[in-house]
Amino acid sequence: MESICKYIKNTINTEFSRNEEFLNYLSVPYKSIVFSIPFKKGGKIQTLKAFRVQHNNDLGIFKGGFRLSPYVSLGEMLVLAFLMTLKSSLWELPFGGAKGGISIDPKEYTEEEIKQIVKEYVKKLNNDIGEDWDVMAPDLGTNETVMETIFNEYSQINKKFSPSITTGKPEYLYGLGFRKFSTGYGVAYATDIALKKVGLKNPRIFIQGFGNVGRYAAVKLYELGYKISGVSDSKGGIICENGIDINKLIKVKQEKGSVVFYEDCKKVSSEEFLTEPCDVLILAALENAINKENVNAIKAKLIVEGANFPIDLEIEDTLLKKNITIVPDILANGGGVYVSYFEWLKGKTSQNFENEDLEKSLKEKIETLLNKTCKDRNIRKNCYTLSLRKLYEIFIKKY
Ligand code: NAD
Numbered sequence: 001m002e003s004i005c006k007y008i009k010n011t012i013n014t015e016f017s018r019n020e021e022f023l024n025y026l027s028v029p030y031k032s033i034v035f036s037i038p039f040k041k042g043g044k045i046q047t048l049k050a051f052r053v054q055h056n057n058d059l060g061i062f063k064g065g066f067r068l069s070p071y072v073s074l075g076e077m078l079v080l081a082f083l084m085t086l087k088s089s090l091w092e093l094p095f096g097g098a099k100g101g102i103s104i105d106p107k108e109y110t111e112e113e114i115k116q117i118v119k120e121y122v123k124k125l126n127n128d129i130g131e132d133w134d135v136m137a138p139d140l141g142t143n144e145t146v147m148e149t150i151f152n153e154y155s156q157i158n159k160k161f162s163p164s165i166t167t168g169k170p171e172y173l174y175g176l177g178f179r180k181f182s183t184g185y186g187v188a189y190a191t192d193i194a195l196k197k198v199g200l201k202n203p204r205i206f207i208q209g210f211g212n213v214g215r216y217a218a219v220k221l222y223e224l225g226y227k228i229s230g231v232s233d234s235k236g237g238i239i240c241e242n243g244i245d246i247n248k249l250i251k252v253k254q255e256k257g258s259v260v261f262y263e264d265c266k267k268v269s270s271e272e273f274l275t276e277p278c279d280v281l282i283l284a285a286l287e288n289a290i291n292k293e294n295v296n297a298i299k300a301k302l303i304v305e306g307a308n309f310p311i312d313l314e315i316e317d318t319l320l321k322k323n324i325t326i327v328p329d330i331l332a333n334g335g336g337v338y339v340s341y342f343e344w345l346k347g348k349t350s351q352n353f354e355n356e357d358l359e360k361s362l363k364e365k366i367e368t369l370l371n372k373t374c375k376d377r378n379i380r381k382n383c384y385t386l387s388l389r390k391l392y393e394i395f396i397k398k399y
Contacts, residue, residue: 001079008023011384012381014385016388019392031053031054031128032051034049035051037120041109049073050103050121051101052128052129053077053078053080055081055097055099056082058394059089062133063134063337064136065084065101066137066166067099068105068140068141070104070105077101083097083309086388089388090386091338099139102118104117106141119153122149122157123153126158131348135166137340143212147166151165164343167339168180174343175343178358179336179339180216181220185217185362187304187333188216188218188224190327191302192221194302194327195302204229205226205229205278206232206276206278208283208289211285217282218246222246228243231244233253235257235260235270236267237268237270238260240266249262274297278299279302281302283304287309287310288311290315292315298319306332311326326377330380335362
């Protein structure tokens with residue numbers, strides 16, 4: 001939280017960024033919920049740490065992902081919930097910002113165990129969430145099956161069919177087929193448009209992370225005619241001078257569990273991957289991927305933040321001074337929350353939306369946002385300024 005407020009104070013020079021009362025208001029969430037989920041595994045009781053942070057609902061209902069990851073902590077939730085507030089405001093959605101999760105490594109649990117843990121999470125949060133109050137979505141380590149569990153449990157407890165309690169659900173449960181692709185496709189369109197703006201031709205493209213976001217960014221870029229030269233996941237990275245066959249890579253990842261089993265290419269560690277020469281680096285894995293340790297070794301000319309908060313804000317200036325253009329998370333990966341809005345609406349009104357219409361609308365929205373904010377290389381500052389201005393106007397009127 002402090003890192004974002006410090007960034008706003010030091011980088012943006014406007015009435016609101018100089019207003020200490022406003023910055024103090026933003027630095028404290030509306031509500032932070034920290035609770036335990038005791039769970040019996042292998043004869044032992046584990047006490048799992050669970051969180052839901054509701055940052056701000058001045059512009060609309062709380063909205064934000066639900067993640068299962070060993071790195072989930074209150075600090076992480078606070079930052080990510082704040083980012084959601086900024087993202088919803090930038091994308092002009094009737095949403096605010098929230099984030100939740102449980103600190104576990106989902107790979108160590110069976111599907112049935114995850115289901116039990118998630119049901120307990122919903123039970124304990126029941127009074128603080130709602131279709132018109134706080135709506136969840138998939139994030140790191142969660143998927144449409146987890147969203148289905150949340151929907152089922154919430155509907156059962158409240159004896160009310162409540163499809164809009166989450167987005168990212170299967171299509172047969174008022175989901176939208178396009179939601180699964182939306183974040184990755186949005187990242188690909190943001191990359192395509194930004195490349196044209198900075199004038200980079202035939203770029204060497206690297207993608208860190210090959211989960212939901214990285215995979216579909218790769219699929220769309222490949223479809224748009226770009227060559228993807230490098231991909232990494234938690235087990236390591238691959239670099240192929242002749243380009244990677246993305247459909248083949250998806251099969252390898254599905255069958256063998258990692259991109260490193262793709263043949264006929266150079267293998268590097270996940271850390272080395274980031275500092276290998278490339279023109280475009282799409283960050284679609286974890287927070288803090290570019291940090292004080294590796295910033296000086298980064299060689300990309302364009303960085304697109306598919307993940308949330310993948311660059312330590314304190315070193316962004318170093319990247320900008322190296323003439324690197326950065327498309328920030330709140331713009332680049334907002335496709336997910338944008339399409340989530342239509343899914344939320346479908347659950348409330350039964351109105352359906354076609355994939356082609358959603359994709360066209362997403363592409364146009366990203367283009368509009370980049371046209372507004374790519375006036376100079378500091379796109380993040382321009383995005384934050386747009387988002388915060390609206391929040392500031394409400395703050396001034398309200399208090
Ligand atoms: P995911 O769990 O589907 O995939 C994460 C990927 O990152 C996996 O391929 C994993 O192997 C890889 N990874 C983990 N550690 C790595 C490392 N050290 N180096 C390289 N790769 C590594 O998650 P996701 O849904 O694709 O989310 C990725 C990021 O995008 C997160 O920051 C998430 O908050 C953000 N995001 C996701 C969505 C969405 O709709 N899924 C929307 C907005 C933002």
